[in-house]
Amino acid sequence: RDxxxxxxxxxxxxxxxxxxxxxxxxxxxxxxxHGVALYLFFMGELFDAWQNRRxxxxxxxxxxxxxxxxxTVWRQHIVxxxxxxxxxxxxxxxxxxxxxxxxxxxxxxxxVYRELYADYPLLPWLHSTESVEHIxxxxxxxKADFTFWDFLTLVPKLSSILGGTFITLSEEERxxxxxxxxxxxxxxxxxxxxxxxxxxxxxxxLDRLTDRAFADVVPIMELVGIDATAML
Numbered sequence: 001r002d003x004x005x006x007x008x009x010x011x012x013x014x015x016x017x018x019x020x021x022x023x024x025x026x027x028x029x030x031x032x033x034h035g036v037a038l039y040l041f042f043m044g045e046l047f048d049a050w051q052n053r054r055x056x057x058x059x060x061x062x063x064x065x066x067x068x069x070x071x072t073v074w075r076q077h078i079v080x081x082x083x084x085x086x087x088x089x090x091x092x093x094x095x096x097x098x099x100x101x102x103x104x105x106x107x108x109x110x111x112v113y114r115e116l117y118a119d120y121p122l123l124p125w126l127h128s129t130e131s132v133e134h135i136x137x138x139x140x141x142x143k144a145d146f147t148f149w150d151f152l153t154l155v156p157k158l159s160s161i162l163g164g165t166f167i168t169l170s171e172e173e174r175x176x177x178x179x180x181x182x183x184x185x186x187x188x189x190x191x192x193x194x195x196x197x198x199x200x201x202x203x204x205x206l207d208r209l210t211d212r213a214f215a216d217v218v219p220i221m222e223l224v225g226i227d228a229t230a231m232l
Contacts, residue, residue: 018044034223042070046102050124053192057110057122058201058209065213068103069228071096073221076231114200121197138162 016022023040026033049055049063075096078084090096106124113122138161139146142154201209214228221228 018047020044038070038220038224042067043099046099049106050102053189054196056196056199058205060124061107061110061201061206062209062213064103064106065210066216068100069214069217069232070221071099073217073226073228073231077226080231110200118200119198121194123197135162
């Protein structure tokens with residue numbers, strides 16, 4: 001179902017693509033294709049930094065900084081290479097902007113919470129449009145082409161569905177309802193570590209994380225023949 005009659009809106013297919021199993025398979029099947037492996041690894045880290053329930057915020061920052069360095073070094077390599085061009089040898093401008101924004105906004109969220117909401121845990125996966133997408137998806141099941149008035153009249157039924165049937169279904173039951181489409185996980189609190197989510201990195205630690213992130217990326221980029229220190 002990930003190959004035939006594929007649904008490009010299938011969240012679970014995207015999650016599987018960035019899983020460790022896919023990365024392991026790729027490295028085993030195509031051991032010399034380092035570029036794809038690096039892309040899968042760093043993109044997987046980026047999304048895990050937003051979605052993981054147990055990571056400390058310091059680790060999240062390290063992960064997104066590594067991804068940011070990877071993207072910027074890769075892009076600068078394409079720009080400086082005489083035989084490469086951004087429109088042919090790089091991801092789209094829109095994708096690049098989105099990924100950079102994801103990196104920067106997570107760091108910004110952590111800093112804002114540290115300064116203004118230090119007593120409250122930061123749950124980064126809730127700072128998204130996922131809940132809105134879920135509501136609209138349920139509304140379309142009730143009425144495919146709904147108006148604002150329809151939305152108001154459907155609120156009681158919508159509340160019943162969101163607070164009843166969806167909550168009581170197990171993850172496997174929800175997965176088996178459809179082979180494709182949106183897959184919402186914002187209500188999943190399994191293995192959540194609230195203590196880690198209310199622990200804030202200091203400015204000194206942020207400086208060390210920045211240096212470490214770049215130091216981690218340098219030898220990784222050497223696998224594909226890119227000198228990261230010369231690109232930045």
